[in-house]
Amino acid sequence: MSGMSDSAGGVRAGAELMVEQFHLKVLHAVLAVRTPRPLAAAAAAAASFRRRDRWFHLPLHDPPPPPEAADRLDELAPGEPLVVDVFLCPSGGVGARGEVVERWTVACEPWPDAAGGEEVAVNRAYKHCFTLLRSVYAALRVLPAYRIFRLLCANPSYNYEMGHRVDTFAELFSRTQEAAMRSQRFVPVETQLGRLVVSVQYLPSLAAFNLEITSLSPSVIIPDYVGSPAAEPMRAFPASLTEATGPGFPPSYQQQRPHSWASPAFWPHTPAHQARFSPPPVFYASPTPSPPHFPPRLMRWESAPMPIPQVSERRSPAHRQNMLPPPSPRRGDMGAAGALESPSESGRLIGRMEELRLADPYATSSPRHKGKDNKDESGRFSALSSCDSPRQDDLDDVDYHFDVDDVDTPVSHPRSADGKETGDQVVSSSHKSQDAQVGSLVNLLRNARPLRNPSNSSQTSRAESSEVASASSVTSRRTSDALEELQSFKEIRERLLSRSSAKHQEPPGKP
Amino acid sequence: MNCETCQLKELELEPTEIRDVLRCILHTIFFHRTLSLVRPKDVDCDFLEITYVQCGLPELEKEVDEKIDQFTAWVEKHPNRRSQICLSFFDEKQTPSPKRYSKSNSSKGLTNIGANALEETSTRRAALESSVNEVLFQIINFANEKKDHIPAIPDRIFNHEIMIPRFLGLCCPGPIHSSRHLGGHLSSKLIPLILEDT
Numbered sequence: 199m200s201g202m203s204d205s206a207g208g209v210r211a212g213a214e215l216m217v218e219q220f221h222l223k224v225l226h227a228v229l230a231v232r233t234p235r236p237l238a239a240a241a242a243a244a245a246s247f248r249r250r251d252r253w254f255h256l257p258l259h260d261p262p263p264p265p266e267a268a269d270r271l272d273e274l275a276p277g278e279p280l281v282v283d284v285f286l287c288p289s290g291g292v293g294a295r296g297e298v299v300e301r302w303t304v305a306c307e308p309w310p311d312a313a314g315g316e317e318v319a320v321n322r323a324y325k326h327c328f329t330l331l332r333s334v335y336a337a338l339r340v341l342p343a344y345r346i347f348r349l350l351c352a353n354p355s356y357n358y359e360m361g362h363r364v365d366t367f368a369e370l371f372s373r374t375q376e377a378a379m380r381s382q383r384f385v386p387v388e389t390q391l392g393r394l395v396v397s398v399q400y401l402p403s404l405a406a407f408n409l410e411i412t413s414l415s416p417s418v419i420i421p422d423y424v425g426s427p428a429a430e431p432m433r434a435f436p437a438s439l440t441e442a443t444g445p446g447f448p449p450s451y452q453q454q455r456p457h458s459w460a461s462p463a464f465w466p467h468t469p470a471h472q473a474r475f476s477p478p479p480v481f482y483a484s485p486t487p488s489p490p491h492f493p494p495r496l497m498r499w500e501s502a503p504m505p506i507p508q509v510s511e512r513r514s515p516a517h518r519q520n521m522l523p524p525p526s527p528r529r530g531d532m533g534a535a536g537a538l539e540s541p542s543e544s545g546r547l548i549g550r551m552e553e554l555r556l557a558d559p560y561a562t563s564s565p566r567h568k569g570k571d572n573k574d575e576s577g578r579f580s581a582l583s584s585c586d587s588p589r590q591d592d593l594d595d596v597d598y599h600f601d602v603d604d605v606d607t608p609v610s611h612p613r614s615a616d617g618k619e620t621g622d623q624v625v626s627s628s629h630k631s632q633d634a635q636v637g638s639l640v641n642l643l644r645n646a647r648p649l650r651n652p653s654n655s656s657q658t659s660r661a662e663s664s665e666v667a668s669a670s671s672v673t674s675r676r677t678s679d680a681l682e683e684l685q686s687f688k689e690i691r692e693r694l695l696s697r698s699s700a701k702h703q704e705p706p707g708k709p
Numbered sequence: 710m711n712c713e714t715c716q717l718k719e720l721e722l723e724p725t726e727i728r729d730v731l732r733c734i735l736h737t738i739f740f741h742r743t744l745s746l747v748r749p750k751d752v753d754c755d756f757l758e759i760t761y762v763q764c765g766l767p768e769l770e771k772e773v774d775e776k777i778d779q780f781t782a783w784v785e786k787h788p789n790r791r792s793q794i795c796l797s798f799f800d801e802k803q804t805p806s807p808k809r810y811s812k813s814n815s816s817k818g819l820t821n822i823g824a825n826a827l828e829e830t831s832t833r834r835a836a837l838e839s840s841v842n843e844v845l846f847q848i849i850n851f852a853n854e855k856k857d858h859i860p861a862i863p864d865r866i867f868n869h870e871i872m873i874p875r876f877l878g879l880c881c882p883g884p885i886h887s888s889r890h891l892g893g894h895l896s897s898k899l900i901p902l903i904l905e906d907t
Contacts, residue, residue, distance in 0.1 A: 255746045333849040339760040385853035
């Protein structure tokens with residue numbers, strides 16, 4: 199008899215443990231994909247799982263729920279629900295309550311009478327929990343809030359933040375909220391203690407929140423901010439740079455600065471936000487979320503422009519020929535008119551510079567490119583690490599020079615390994631002050647030797663011209679393109695000089 | 710054949726969407742019916758804004774991809790035809806048990822319509838995403854409603870079979886097994902409705 203009671207007690211203890219672990223597993227699964235965190239903070243996937251992670255044969259990659267959330271489980275009375283509210287609130291609204299977009303409720307509803315669950319086999323209940331948890335796991339990724347979670351993980355600069363609240367009671371929804379919500383109630387699992395019930399109420403559409411990126415950076419003081427040419431193309435430079443040519447030239451990004459497109463890891467959440475919404479990122483170092491489908495082209499356009507070329511690499515005449523940007527593909531006319539056709543498109547020039555510069559940092563092809571379902575044995579979403587790489591490179595490789603060597607880098611192979619190596623060389627080159635670089639460019643423009651007169655080539659002997667025919671055609675193409683570029687440089691120079699003169703006329707003290 | 714059958718919602722797909730959608734649906738089914746230790750892996754669809762879960766079993770992924778390749782090859786040869794794929798789960802019969810036989814078994818089957826020439830619009834894509842989400846919830850609900858017949862927790866994935874159409878007019882090939890059906894197969898729904906030219 200005592201053996202039977204012990205056995206019964208042991209079975210009941212097993213059922214209690216199973217119910218407790220079930221609550222924890224659901225809480226873990228929900229918070230893992232409803233607590234946005236920096237992608238760079240995601241830890242590497244564990245090759246193996248701990249024994250306690252294997253409950254219900256569903257190990258979750260993410261770290262366990264934070265203590266303050268998990269502690270709620272200890273406060274649960276029999277039959278009391280565990281309620282997880284996921285809400286969106288305006289970014290920066292510390293203390294403001296957001297709107298609940300999802301509510302998960304987990305409860306073990308006790309049997310009406312004590313003997314109600316005696317016939318329930320623990321093994322059977324345990325097995326049924328497998329299916330239920332898998333359904334919860336899958337549903338978490340189908341519901342609309344998952345998309346928001348992914349967006350916020352990739353970029354925290356949206357106008358909304360996602361937070362959660364874990365409690366043992368559920369605040370009543372208003373009638374309007376209740377009417378707007380849909381419900382999904384999973385088939386309960388019968389256990390010895392009661393019925394395990396999981397349900398979710400959710401907003402079927404989150405389009406009303408109008409998520410958009412509000413700023414290029416969160417509220418963080420950037421002491422070395424030098425501005426973005428995209429936002430302020432004609433922004434005045436500091437006084438030291440205006441002595442030679444004045445402001446207006448594309449600024450240099452020699453100093454590392456956080457970019458809006460950088461990994462959010464470099465912008466730690468403010469303590470206030472952390473305290474209010476979610477546990478510290480250290481608790482959630484999972485690579486489970488992956489960034490949105492930003493096309494690589496878009497990311498490239500958001501990167502820093504190229505600074506002014508180095509002085510040392512302008513000295514040698516041998517480099518001079520290479521100093522000019524790559525020839526325009528369409529220019530083949532050697533006529534003076536064609537050669538002197540003015541692109542007058544400094545923006546296009548700068549864009550081409552960017553293109554050349556961007557050939558390097560993004561040379562690393564991302565496996566996320568196509569293979570989103572990389573077969574990672576650990577079960578990790580491998581796209582995360584690959585998407586981290588470009589952003590890391592973007593931050594590390596900020597010293598983009600409008601360097602002669604880079605100019606000749608073939609544009610047609612922007613992602614080649616060679617391009618990446620060239621970019622590394624550019625980065626490793628010495629840093630020059632901005633004014634020195636501006637001055638060097640101005641010197642270049644002033645001292646550029648005249649281009650070869652096309653009419654002279656006609657005076658060469660026929661034999662020579664036949665031999666150099668192919669070479670001259672290439673050269674003439676380069677020359678005509680070089681002329682174009684020179685013209686554009688001249689225009690830029692004129693603009694700089696005019697701004698400089700205007701600057702000198704301004705009252706002192708103005709930046 | 711006494712088994713549980715689940716008929717999923719029909720979907721109209723373009724050829725480029727077949728692979729994406731089939732992977733999403735098949736893997737979701739497997740994820741629910743694989744009770745052995747899994748390593749859940751989130752996967753994004755290529756063309757739809759849908760994330761589904763895989764079991765993290767490379768062999769299973771390979772098998773699913775091979776079957777999808779066969780199916781897409783079939784669809785290419787028979788465009789604008791309604792077709793279906795049937796996924797069945799089986800259990801090895803060990804000891805005859807009337808109680809067990811009396812239990813209904815479940816299966817997952819799904820129907821699919823061969824690719825039609827449809828204009829690709831964002832509206833259509835959104836509608837397709839909504840439909841696929843409906844199918845995923847169908848799977849979720851069915852998997853939870855019908856789980857009593859699932860045998861004891863195995864240490865491996867259940868025996869299964871993914872049946873794709875091979876010949877016009879034939880039924881989905883019935884499984885020739887002596888094992889108890891965890892799943893069955895859908896009766897033939899190969900009804901060529903309207904043969905449209907591409």
